[in-house]
Amino acid sequence: MVFKAQILGGRFGEIIARQKSDSDLEIGELLVDDNAEEKTLMQVVDLQYGSQISMQNLEKISGFNLEDDLQTEFFNNKNRNYKLAILKNVLSIRASPKSSKKLPEFFGKLRDVTKEDLSFLTKSDNPFFFGNLRSGTKTLDLPVFLDGSKVLSHHILITGTTGKGKSVLMKNLLWNAASLDYCSMLVFDPHDEYFGRKEFGLKDFSDPNKIIYFTSRTVPPGQRTLKVNLKLLRPDHFDFLDLSSPQRQVMYLYYKKHKSEWIKALLNSDSSDISSNEVNEMSVSVVKRRLKLILDISVSDSNLICSGVFDETSGATTISDLISFLESGKLVIVDTSNFSGTTELLLASLITSEVFHKYKDYNTKGLLNDKPVISIVLEEAPRVLGKNVLDQGPNIFSTIAREGRKFKTGLVAITQLPSLIPKEILANMNTKIIMGTEMSSERQAIIDSASQDLSADSRNIASLDKGEAIISSNFSRFAIPIKIPMFDESIKKVSKSDLTSKNSFSGIKL
Numbered sequence: 110m111v112f113k114a115q116i117l118g119g120r121f122g123e124i125i126a127r128q129k130s131d132s133d134l135e136i137g138e139l140l141v142d143d144n145a146e147e148k149t150l151m152q153v154v155d156l157q158y159g160s161q162i163s164m165q166n167l168e169k170i171s172g173f174n175l176e177d178d179l180q181t182e183f184f185n186n187k188n189r190n191y192k193l194a195i196l197k198n199v200l201s202i203r204a205s206p207k208s209s210k211k212l213p214e215f216f217g218k219l220r221d222v223t224k225e226d227l228s229f230l231t232k233s234d235n236p237f238f239f240g241n242l243r244s245g246t247k248t249l250d251l252p253v254f255l256d257g258s259k260v261l262s263h264h265i266l267i268t269g270t271t272g273k274g275k276s277v278l279m280k281n282l283l284w285n286a287a288s289l290d291y292c293s294m295l296v297f298d299p300h301d302e303y304f305g306r307k308e309f310g311l312k313d314f315s316d317p318n319k320i321i322y323f324t325s326r327t328v329p330p331g332q333r334t335l336k337v338n339l340k341l342l343r344p345d346h347f348d349f350l351d352l353s354s355p356q357r358q359v360m361y362l363y364y365k366k367h368k369s370e371w372i373k374a375l376l377n378s379d380s381s382d383i384s385s386n387e388v389n390e391m392s393v394s395v396v397k398r399r400l401k402l403i404l405d406i407s408v409s410d411s412n413l414i415c416s417g418v419f420d421e422t423s424g425a426t427t428i429s430d431l432i433s434f435l436e437s438g439k440l441v442i443v444d445t446s447n448f449s450g451t452t453e454l455l456l457a458s459l460i461t462s463e464v465f466h467k468y469k470d471y472n473t474k475g476l477l478n479d480k481p482v483i484s485i486v487l488e489e490a491p492r493v494l495g496k497n498v499l500d501q502g503p504n505i506f507s508t509i510a511r512e513g514r515k516f517k518t519g520l521v522a523i524t525q526l527p528s529l530i531p532k533e534i535l536a537n538m539n540t541k542i543i544m545g546t547e548m549s550s551e552r553q554a555i556i557d558s559a560s561q562d563l564s565a566d567s568r569n570i571a572s573l574d575k576g577e578a579i580i581s582s583n584f585s586r587f588a589i590p591i592k593i594p595m596f597d598e599s600i601k602k603v604s605k606s607d608l609t610s611k612n613s614f615s616g617i618k619l
């Protein structure tokens with residue numbers, strides 16, 4: 110057996126091991142201590158130098174080298190200068206995995222983790238593939254599965270600096286979800302990057318009927334035009350907007366009076382239309398102006414001219430069609446790349462509200478059990494889940510974050526800036542997929558809200574490369590380091606049975 114390091118001190122969670130001179134330990138690497146009673150899985154969280162020679166002498170020797178070009182030969186160099194690794198206990202693995210509570214043996218020798226170390230772990234009931242187990246930068250041939258129905262309904266947060274692979278991860282998750290019948294996904298895609306109009310994408314999925322694409326631009330054959338009828342909008346769909354209470358009051362007053370015709374009535378209103386003790390004229394004109402802008406509507410001779418996605422005549426069944434696709438386990442991609450951020454959020458807010466209310470209704474009628482879990486994917490999540498937005502009051506996304514799990518509705522929130530999301534919402538995102546994050550304030554926000562103790566992992570998170578991630582979940586025993594596969598044609602070779610059969614792989618059980 111090849112040993113890479115030996116334990117020589119430290120304390121629980123900060124074990125110090127000396128690296129063998131011919132091995133090359135990395136931050137995040139997984140190592141195993143075999144002991145007669147217990148096998149302990151540990152992870153490198155920090156690396157430092159060690160030497161038998163005093164600092165003063167080392168400085169002097171370095172001076173000779175640098176200034177006088179004198180090469181210094183050490184007698185028995187390997188033993189005198191070396192590297193030390195700081196490790197944290199991850200898991201105790203013998204008959205079954207347990208949280209580690211003991212220190213491994215003094216002078217215990219550490220070796221690489223192998224597939225066999227974790228092979229007794231079997232797949233969960235609804236296996237959902239996330240990536241392969243990773244030790245430092247090395248990828249192991251051990252696929253990592255979590256229980257998809259639990260993970261998806263209890264919300265996922267995907268964080269990482271720009272370019273670290275959040276979208277590639279999301280494409281993988283969407284592809285995997287499309288193979289599974291117990292879950293459907295609804296994606297709002299502001300970059301139009303998931304369907305793959307020009308490049309490889311979800312449109313290339315083996316069963317094209319599973320993928321439904323709504324777009325307001327040129328519609329690819331077999332896909333759908335995105336138009337939504339104005340009458341479907343309600344004032345609560347604007348909850349995420351920064352409106353004052355008198356302005357909100359205007360909307361609700363018009364809604365109360367004119368029901369589904371409220372937007373038309375409001376946009377056509379003049380000062381005689383409202384009694385001044387009900388609302389203030391100034392608020393009406395602000396709301397009118399904002400509505401026209403967001404909805405891309407102008408008014409001419411009391412007629413609405415709709416130039417955007419919201420329409421007066423068409424689009425009456427768009428949302429109900431979309432919901433029935435989701436109910437039948439399909440993947441629905443809504444291309445929002447054509448709209449301003451606010452219009453996108455209004456559309457997302459409207460569709461999400463309708464989905465959520467439908468599922469709540471099914472729950473009341475006792476019909477929810479037969480329905481797939483619906484996951485709603487949202488990019489730049491702080492736009493609706495940020496502290497500054499939620500200070501004005503809850504919206505449909507924060508409502509789902511709090512209670513969606515009871516109604517088989519989950520969020521997949523993607524962000525570079527988790528620190529903008531309130532702690533309470535972060536705590537409700539029960540699975541966090543953490544990708545490389547250089548900013549320490551962002552790392553801290555995610556460490557503080559993780560399901561496992563990641564207080565020693567700050568460096569580890571900072572050093573994650575593209576496609577490398579850590580999954581911290583209430584539904585896994587430890588924070589699992591994974592490597593996400595690149596999303597390309599090769600994903601076609603992964604068969605459906607690989608992703609769904611409970612026996613084809615050994616993975617990580619809950």
Ligand SMILES: Nc1ncnc2c1ncn2[C@@H]1O[C@H](COP(=O)(O)OP(=O)(O)OP(=O)(O)O)[C@@H](O)[C@H]1O
Pocket residue numbers: 269270271272273274275276277278525575576577592593594595596
């Ligand atoms: N799993 C992976 N394996 C190999 N390379 C990857 C992986 N994930 C991402 N990359 C590389 O990094 C690039 C950027 O990835 P991606 O677009 O997913 O980043 P992102 O986190 O979504 O960035 P942004 O925040 O800007 O949207 C990809 O085009 C690809 O070249």
Ligand SMILES: [Mg+2]
Pocket residue numbers: 275276277
């Ligand atoms: Mg991206």
